[in-house]
Amino acid sequence: MVRGARFAIAYGCAIELWKGMEEAMWQQAIEQALHILKNNIAGHPGKLPHITEGQRYEWGGNDDWIEGFYIGMMWLAYEYSGDAYYKEAAESFLPNFKDRLDRHVELDHHDIGFLYSLSAVAQWRTTRSEEARAVALQAAEKLCGRWRPGMGAIQAWGVEGDPDNGGRIIIDCLLNLPLLFWACEQTGDRKYYDIAYRHARKSLKFLVRGDGSSYHTFYFDPSTGHALRGGTHQGYEDGSTWTRGQAWGIYGFALAYRYTKDAAFLDASKRLARYFIERLPEDYVVYWDFDVPLEPGTPRDSSASAIAACGLLELLEWLGDSDPDRESFEKALRQSMYSLSTNYAEASHSKAEGLLRHGSYHVRGNRAPDDYMIWGDYYYLEALVRMQKGIRGYWYE
Numbered sequence: 001m002v003r004g005a006r007f008a009i010a011y012g013c014a015i016e017l018w019k020g021m022e023e024a025m026w027q028q029a030i031e032q033a034l035h036i037l038k039n040n041i042a043g044h045p046g047k048l049p050h051i052t053e054g055q056r057y058e059w060g061g062n063d064d065w066i067e068g069f070y071i072g073m074m075w076l077a078y079e080y081s082g083d084a085y086y087k088e089a090a091e092s093f094l095p096n097f098k099d100r101l102d103r104h105v106e107l108d109h110h111d112i113g114f115l116y117s118l119s120a121v122a123q124w125r126t127t128r129s130e131e132a133r134a135v136a137l138q139a140a141e142k143l144c145g146r147w148r149p150g151m152g153a154i155q156a157w158g159v160e161g162d163p164d165n166g167g168r169i170i171i172d173c174l175l176n177l178p179l180l181f182w183a184c185e186q187t188g189d190r191k192y193y194d195i196a197y198r199h200a201r202k203s204l205k206f207l208v209r210g211d212g213s214s215y216h217t218f219y220f221d222p223s224t225g226h227a228l229r230g231g232t233h234q235g236y237e238d239g240s241t242w243t244r245g246q247a248w249g250i251y252g253f254a255l256a257y258r259y260t261k262d263a264a265f266l267d268a269s270k271r272l273a274r275y276f277i278e279r280l281p282e283d284y285v286v287y288w289d290f291d292v293p294l295e296p297g298t299p300r301d302s303s304a305s306a307i308a309a310c311g312l313l314e315l316l317e318w319l320g321d322s323d324p325d326r327e328s329f330e331k332a333l334r335q336s337m338y339s340l341s342t343n344y345a346e347a348s349h350s351k352a353e354g355l356l357r358h359g360s361y362h363v364r365g366n367r368a369p370d371d372y373m374i375w376g377d378y379y380y381l382e383a384l385v386r387m388q389k390g391i392r393g394y395w396y397e
């Protein structure tokens with residue numbers, strides 16, 4: 001056999017070996033995650049995890065923006081394992097989510113999308129439950145109630161006319177839009193699509209900066225729609241780039257592209273991804289803001305890296321084989337997921353309730369600066385099951 005051919009065979013074998021090792025690694029990470037999730041479901045029946053300090057979750061009711069993530073994890077676990085335990089646990093929460101909508105409990109914010117995409121829509125996508133579909137459509141209708149025609153966007157926080165937040169959008173909202181795109185597909189009513197599309201265009205114009213960085217929030221005059229200024233809520237300072245916001249943008253614009261095929265959204269997602277990847281620290285898991293001065297103990301945000309990994313997985317579906325970004329996006333995805341699973345993930349034998357250590361919620365506001373974040377757990381699991389089994393989460397069919 002000639003030398004070149006021997007080399008090609010050896011190289012091929014090495015690649016196969018590496019692929020096998022990688023698959024075993026992701027499988028082990030998923031099994032660890034499912035073990036922790038099962039313990040949580042059994043240990044806190046009927047309860048939902050809240051953001052808590054001290055590396056633990058507090059367990060309670062359905063009154064924040066985050067409760068859907070826990071239910072979404074149950075659906076991912078069910079799809080991955082086929083174990084009906086997770087399905088039954090997830091289904092048992094639907095009346096609770098319906099009741100929250102009916103009574104309008106803490107829903108004066110746009111995160112209705114996060115809450116109901118991962119609970120009611122996930123249930124409908126997985127089981128075709130008509131009951132879940134009806135709850136999801138009710139939620140989409142409520143989200144539409146936050147459309148402000150004067151501003152031409154969805155108001156992020158507070159009631160209409162709120163003096164601080166009446167004219168404010170935030171980049172996180174991009175992940176709330178799939179609920180509206182889904183509602184349009186289900187009902188044929190264009191209003192849902194138009195609101196989502198116009199909001200995404202507004203976000204692109206005002207939240208994404210020329211160098212591929214992003215504002216967390218932007219203010220408009222709510223009655224005239226006149227653009228006022230960019231700013232931040234959870235980032236380091238007004239002009240800085242909050243890493244989780246950047247990650248919401250990567251994933252959110254890629255999803256907006258999936259639904260609309262507007263090439264500007266794909267381009268935005270790629271630019272945000274490049275900015276994110278070019279600034280990864282040595283262990284490939286980001287600090288909480290790209291502009292924060294680094295010193296010993298500067299908090300990370302593992303949840304931002306988990307969200308970005310899901311965004312990269314989505315982006316990679318849309319890039320051609322010869323796309324110049326493909327190689328660096330694939331590499332960054334693997335490096336980040338490897339680091340998350342080896343340096344940040346809890347082992348299944350520990351008593352941990354969270355999957356990922358070192359997430360941060362609101363460092364500047366000193367709220368949970370270095371703790372478990374349930375959305376970090378959700379996106380970490382979403383990325384793992386997508387890489388391992390092609391299960392894609394609940395943002396689209």
Ligand code: GLY
Nearest residue numbers: 065172234244361
């Ligand atoms: N969407 C709120 C946050 O990312 O903290």
